[in-house]
Amino acid sequence: MRISTLSIYNNATSQLNTLQSALARTQNQLSTNRRILTPADDPVASARALEVSQSREMNAQFATNRTSARSTLGTVENALQNAGNLLQDIQQLTVNAGSGSMLPQDREALAIELEGRLEDLLGVANTTDGAGGFLFSGYMSTTQPFTRTPDGAAYQGDQGQRQLQVGASRKIPLSASGTAVFENNRTGNGTFQTQAAPGNTGAAIISSGSVTDRALANAGRDYKLSFTVSGTPAVTTYSVVDTTTAGTEVPVPGQTAIAYEPGKTISFGGLSFDIKGVPADGDVFTAKPSEKQSVFATVTDLIAALRAPADGSSGKAALTNSLNTALDNLKSAHDNVLTVQASVGAHMKELDYLDSAGDDLDIQYAATLGDLQDLDMVKAISEFSIQQTTLQAAQMSFKTMSGLSLFNYL
Known part of the structure; x- marks a missing residue:
């Protein structure tokens, strides 16, 4: 089969370009350390x-x-x-x-x-x-x-x-x-607050109190404690009413006309506090939810x-x-x-x-x-050396082959 000189040159150029591209790619991999x-x-x-x-x-x-x-x-x-x-x-x-x-x-x-x-x-x-x-x-x-x-x-x-x-x-x-x-x-104490009414004329002081029954104390009831001083000698009593509903005062069971003793614990509705001092007739204290x-x-x-x-x-x-x-x-x-x-x-x-x-x-x-x-650096360097050798061999063989001519023998 007859091979033309042009075909030889085209094939050789294509192969050299391929080898050079592969070598350049490997060189880029080595320079960037990226595979x-x-x-x-x-x-x-x-x-x-x-x-x-x-x-x-x-x-x-x-x-x-x-x-x-x-x-x-x-x-x-x-x-x-x-x-x-x-x-x-x-x-x-x-x-x-x-x-x-x-x-x-x-x-x-x-x-x-x-x-x-x-x-x-x-x-x-x-x-x-x-x-x-x-x-x-x-x-x-x-x-x-x-x-x-x-x-x-x-x-x-x-x-x-x-x-x-x-x-x-x-x-x-x-x-x-x-x-x-x-x-x-x-x-107050976080559950309820006790306060003295602004119009009190006595010398009684109410404590912050504490909770004795959490369920009852959290019911959200408003209470009013009123003092009465009467008789000779004077006797001080107090009564507790529920004022939760506006305009109404419902007596708290067991908390009506209780004899007052300074500092004695007062308990009802899950609440507990004390009052010290001398209250006056008509003095009012309240206990409401915090x-x-x-x-x-x-x-x-x-x-x-x-x-x-x-x-x-x-x-x-x-x-x-x-x-x-x-x-x-x-x-x-x-x-x-x-x-x-x-x-x-x-x-x-x-x-x-x-x-x-x-x-x-x-x-x-x-x-x-x-x-x-x-990149696997050892593998890449070895591959680079092989590609370099291959390219050099291809270039030398192409040079030798391209130099062959019948005119050199005439």
Whole structure:
């Protein structure tokens, strides 16, 4: 079979190009340390590598989110720590106000100091995150959460709780709403609250009380305890009525015309408390289910109580009852702040665990990508040497073959 010179040249050029392409591909693999240069090299491994790469990038983004969340939670924790310190200070001032040696001017000085503490507490509630957003305004991060009012402070935010994705299946709350931190404080002992009526003229003081029967105490009943002083010598008795239904007073069984003994425990409806001192005829005390009250309202009421006249035994008793009520409510507010602070601490600890898990996951992703993409360097170098030798042999043989001609012998 006769082979034309053109065919010889075309076949040789094609083979040389193929060998050069293979050598260039191997050289690219060596320079990049990658086995897969294009998806065509290994379609299955390329698809899997793409999935793993995307998962690794998401894991890196979650790590960035955790850093941001830790920063925000740190700011929230500092704000809550400051709020707790302020509430402790206010409680100490309240205890000092109960001293029998206090003069009106002394109580006025305490009231002025408490006004400063109230402004400080309001400043903490309006803390920003350093980027212009407010920590305790819910989703309304650009709205100042609290504004001063005559009876405390009004909340302007919402009940939302901002969250950030910090893991494939985990979102972390970045803060709590202002209502949850500063307004959801249970009055009294947390189940019910005892109070003296503002118009009392006696010198009786009521305790916060405790729960003896949780089921009965949680029934949500309102009670009124009224004192009667009559006879010669004077005999003091009290009666308890249920005032839950507006406009009606239903006597509590077994609690009618009971002889009063100072300090003796009074129990009914799952509640237990005592009254000390000397009540006057017509004095009234109430026991109602605990309600939610803003800490700003508590401090405002406390300031008003310190500035109210406290003359005589009745005035001192009214002041003591007001201070006891304030202390109960302040303790509840402090406990609530500590609860939120503990929740923030738990979230920060969880971020540490998620960081550790994320680091382990990143190592796993890197190992998987290495198995899919990394080049076997020894094998590639050996292949490169073989291809280089083959190309050189092909070039030499082509040179020799292309130099053959009959004209060299004529």
